[in-house]
Amino acid sequence: MIDEPAIRTRDLAKRYDSTVALAGLTMTIPRGAVFGFLGPNGAGKTTAVKLLLGLARPTSGEAEVLGVPIGDRASRRRVGYLPELFRYQPWLTAREVLALHCELAGIDRAAWPREIADALATVGLAERGATRVGTFSKGMQQRLGLGVALLGDPELVLLDEPTSALDPVGRHDVREITRALRDRGVTVFLNSHLLAEVEQVCDRVAIVDRGRVIADGTLEELLRGETVRVRVTDLSADGRAAIARFGDVAEEGGWLTVRGIDAPAVPDLVAALVRAGGRVHAVETAHESLEDRFLRLLGGAS
Ligand SMILES: Nc1ncnc2c1ncn2[C@@H]1O[C@H](COP(=O)(O)OP(=O)(O)OP(=O)(O)O)[C@@H](O)[C@H]1O
Numbered sequence: 242m243i244d245e246p247a248i249r250t251r252d253l254a255k256r257y258d259s260t261v262a263l264a265g266l267t268m269t270i271p272r273g274a275v276f277g278f279l280g281p282n283g284a285g286k287t288t289a290v291k292l293l294l295g296l297a298r299p300t301s302g303e304a305e306v307l308g309v310p311i312g313d314r315a316s317r318r319r320v321g322y323l324p325e326l327f328r329y330q331p332w333l334t335a336r337e338v339l340a341l342h343c344e345l346a347g348i349d350r351a352a353w354p355r356e357i358a359d360a361l362a363t364v365g366l367a368e369r370g371a372t373r374v375g376t377f378s379k380g381m382q383q384r385l386g387l388g389v390a391l392l393g394d395p396e397l398v399l400l401d402e403p404t405s406a407l408d409p410v411g412r413h414d415v416r417e418i419t420r421a422l423r424d425r426g427v428t429v430f431l432n433s434h435l436l437a438e439v440e441q442v443c444d445r446v447a448i449v450d451r452g453r454v455i456a457d458g459t460l461e462e463l464l465r466g467e468t469v470r471v472r473v474t475d476l477s478a479d480g481r482a483a484i485a486r487f488g489d490v491a492e493e494g495g496w497l498t499v500r501g502i503d504a505p506a507v508p509d510l511v512a513a514l515v516r517a518g519g520r521v522h523a524v525e526t527a528h529e530s531l532e533d534r535f536l537r538l539l540g541g542a543s
């Protein structure tokens with residue numbers, strides 16, 4: 242069973258009347274990976290998570306979670322979930338919320354005190370266990386939600402926008418928690434539109450837009466290639482055409498930007514510009530950030 246991937250989907254699709262929320266998702270997420278599922282608002286991220294958890298039924302397609310078909314309750318106990326929008330009973334204390342979820346998750350009562358203390362400590366709420374959650378700030382509620390997701394030592398944790406309400410310290414903490422989970426072999430599925438976030442913590446990424454995956458792979462695969470900016474004058478139209486083979490070319494204010502170029506080809510690019518009569522004044526190279534890549538993909542320029 243342990244050789245099974247954490248998640249496998251085949252053409253998983255969900256339609257709400259005429260709205261295609263997910264258009265056919267096929268992916269395999271190995272165990273132990275931190276997987277970032279990225280996309281703009283309405284892309285289908287939450288829908289994918291709900292299908293994986295069996296909270297919504299697919300219109301077509303199939304998937305397994307921890308080797309078990311979705312919708313089967315057998316895998317639920319081994320999965321932790323932080324929903325996107327949630328509100329706990331405001332009159333309960335943090336410890337009572339966690340106890341309630343221990344009960345819902347069917348955790349052996351003898352283990353509750355340790356489970357609850359561990360969860361509170363992991364999410365930085367050790368001092369707030371006796372505080373009513375109605376008085377919690379948004380960020381504290383999100384930390385508590387994360388604590389709930391970690392109860393019962395799950396093998397897979399699905400986090401839907403875990404840092405949306407958090408300040409920079411909270412975001413840093415969530416990254417640390419995510420890394421600690423990975424070190425324990427837990428698979429993490431992270432929905433986000435915060436690219437820097439994902440870039441710092443995820444091993445693998447899929448970018449989804451309007452229900453479709455438009456790019457996926459490891460971060461290295463996705464961010465392969467450099468971005469080169471060249472300030473060049475006197476370049477002929479033929480010269481411009483000649484450099485198209487190096488990557489995606491854009492021009493603005495006397496600077497050419499070539500994206501997705503292989504690093505060893507940068508001198509060849511400069512030589513091609515010079516051959517075409519261009520006078521090269523400056524050359525700058527940089528790695529493309531995930532944000533640049535994301536915007537470029539969504540812009541359809543790729
Ligand atoms: N219960 C529902 N009924 C009708 N349409 C829905 C429902 N849930 C989601 N949708 C639609 O499906 C599409 C995908 O929504 P989803 O919530 O999965 O997006 P998301 O990527 O999580 O967005 P966000 O970043 O805003 O959380 C949207 O067009 C949304 O309006």
Ligand SMILES: [Mg+2]
Nearest residue numbers: 286287288325
């Ligand atoms: Mg969502």
